[in-house]
Structures are given as C-alpha cells and as structure tokens.
Amino acid sequence: MEGHDFALWEKRVDALMVLCGQKGLFTVDGLRRALEDMGEEAFEKYSYYERWIAAVNQNLIEAGVYSIEELAARMDEVAARGESYGEAQSNG
C-alpha cells in the first residue's frame, strides 16, 4: 500500500482520539477546536500527530479526566525510563 507507514506512537494517538470519541469523553469538534486554538505557528512547527496528541490532551484535561499536574508528573517519569520511545514503554 502506498503512503506513509505511520509510527506506532502515531497510530496510538489516532486510536486514543477514536476511542475517546466513542466513549463520549470529547468529540471530533473538540479536537478541531483545540487544533484551531493552537494558532498558525503550531501548523508550521509541529507534525500532524504532534498536534493531535496536544489537542487530545487539552480536551481530556478540560474534561477533568486527569489534571495537568498528573500529566506533568507522568511525562517526567516517562522521560526517566530511557532515551528512545521503545525504552520508555516500560511502566514500572
């Protein structure tokens, strides 16, 4: 099949969006609103799924699913696991 072979992390972002929609946590309109709120610069600087994970995260925080502090703590923890995406998978 033609086209870009998406990286695993990108497919996971896509899956997160679809599943959050199915579970009623937020809608595709919420995704779009967060994307538009990022401003023009984000569209120049960040890749497609980079913007998506930022928008998914924004919606989940707004929905109260987790707090920004929880996110920050977890991201720090992930960074401490290793220097590659593969190494950073192991949780605990």
Added chain:
Amino acid sequence: MPHDHHDHDHDHFHHEGMSPSGHPYRGDNDGPLTYWQRMEIAVRELMLEKGHLTPAEIAAQIETMDARSPANGAAVVARAWIDPAFKARLLANASEASREMGFDIGPLHLIAVENTADTHNLIVCTLCSCYPRNLLGLPPDWYKTRAYRSRAVREPRTVLQEFGLDLPDHVTVRVHDSTADMRYIVLPARPEGTEGMNEAALAKLVTRDSMIGTGLPRSA
C-alpha cells in the same frame, strides 16, 4: 554467538550500516524520545489507569485502522457500477449505502459525488486531513500537505495535471472541502469496455486516487 555485540555504549543504539549478520538495521523506535511521544505515553497510561480504556481496546482499534484500505471503497464503487438501485441509494445517502455493505462508517455523514462526462469531482480538506478513512484507510501523505490543501481549491486543474489528469476545458471541476463530520468520496465513472466484467473484477480497477478525484480508474 550471534547475539554478542561489541558496542561499549550499551545505553544507546547505534544502528548504522550493516548488522553482524549482514542485514541492514531497520528502524525500531530507537530515535530520541520526543516531547510529544512522552505526552502520548503519559496520556495513554493515565487513561488506562483511570479505567477509561484498556490495552486491548487500543490494540483492536489500531488493528481495525490497519485493516482499512481503498479496497473497501473500491467494493462500494464496483457495486454502484453494476447495481443502479444501489447507486441511487449511494448518491442519496452514502453512509447508509456503505453500511448496507457491512462497512462501519461511524457517525459521519458520507457523501458520494459522481463523476460524469461533464463533471469531475475532487476532494480535499483545506483545514487538516478529513478523509473518508472508513472506506479508504488513512490518507496519503500528500493529502495532508499544505500544498495540496491550498492548491486543490485555488488551482485544481493544475494540481490534477500534476497527477496526470488533463481534463478538457468543457469538463467542470468541482472541489469538495471536507469537514470534521462531513466526508466525501468520489464515485468515478465506469471505464469503457468493462461491460462484461463482474463486480470483483471491476473493483480491481478502482484506485484510491480515483476515489479522491486525483486519478481515474484503471482501464480494463
């Protein structure tokens, strides 16, 4: 031993050149961890821990996504070519007609636009990447580029020429801008000389690009 390695820097991967077994190394998630990848891992783990998602749901969704391909859309197009009643239903309500064939369309409004002798349709999402992914799979890279998204509406004929489609001047080009909840799929015209072909054989003529409008079906 085949798995011995002589890399003194065990914390990092230096997969360049050839492996000891003479195969080129393949990329395997060993680029530097980015900020956004960290965010993806963190968001996913928090969702799992709070009971909103399960790992199996995420895996199943990725599998579903990987399994979607333009073959789904091609099956719909071929059915419309051989069954006038189905074609009428497809043009009236493409979501319902696709569901009739067993394709999950989700909550989207799907609209099929028909190419005729005097009209050629082209789909784009000027804002981002909305695409009839349930019937075509994930969009190709070029569909998401700024160049395609802006030029498809500004100079569609030039864009079509770059895809190898030289349309005569008398053919009207209609460009359809997709939105988050409204997607388009092009119903290309059935190629001439295919009268004797069955549905399965016809489906093989239907390319992804012919359903985006940047191409035509293969000839018989």
